[in-house]
Amino acid sequence: MAKGVMIVAEQRDGALRKISLELAATARKLADQSGDEVSAILLGSGIEGLAAQLGNYGVDKVFVGDSQAMEPYITEAHATVVAKVVKDNDPAILLLGASVQGKDLSSRVAAKLATGLATDCTDVKIAEGKFVAVRPMYAGKCFGEIVTSSSPAMASLRPNVFPAVENAKAGTVVKVDAAVDAASIKSKVLE
Structure with missing residues (x-):
């Protein structure tokens, strides 16, 4: 059964992006309501040291994919x-940033997870035991509440809206295999 809140942390040039800390703190707030665990996925090359920073913002477990195949970012x-x-890991909720990278990644991940x-x-x-996402509609004139029946419930969060509140927890690090078949990559970063 799906349980917990998972985030996809973003890093660039070996430093966590602010949206990652906002996601971690928001996930911690959601998980505390249900007594669940917060986990994060962190991908890149030479980034294992960043995992501890996520723990400072409430992440219990960080899945680190430290591989040359993950740098630079390729969708x-x-x-x-x-x-x-x-x-x-079957989380109940998956959160990503609505940053340039997050917008690119979130739709592809949602498609892969159906x-x-x-x-x-x-x-x-969390309202009545269900995950509720609120987003602006009609150029911000009103807000819609989205309750999803799919699992995991997935949302991308707008940057600079959620506070990045420190929470003195020390997360554990789990290494994941970040090897990818080179033939499956059709994109190429030129600069």
Whole structure:
């Protein structure tokens, strides 16, 4: 049975992006309501040292895919590894940033998981035992509440909306296989 809240942390040039800390703190808030665990997926090369920072924001377990195949960011490679980690761990909720990278990645991961995706959310909560995502509609004139029946419930959160609140927890690190078949990568980063 699906349990816990998982985030996909973003890093660039060996530093966590602010949205990752916002996601971690928001996931901790959601998990505390149900007594669940918070986990994170962190992909890149030479990034294992960043896992402890996520623990400071409430992440209990960090799945680290430290591989040359994960740097630079390439959609196909990241989506494949993220989807595998999610399938192997079965979280109830999966949160990503609505950043440039997160918008690119979230739709591909949702497709690989055959689940719904609430995009560009400005609030998330647990109401009556269900995950509820709130997003602006009609150019911000109103807000819609999205309750998904798919699992995991998946949402991308708008950057700079959620506070990055420190929570003095020390997370554990779990190494994951981030090897990807080079033939499956059709994109190429030129610069």
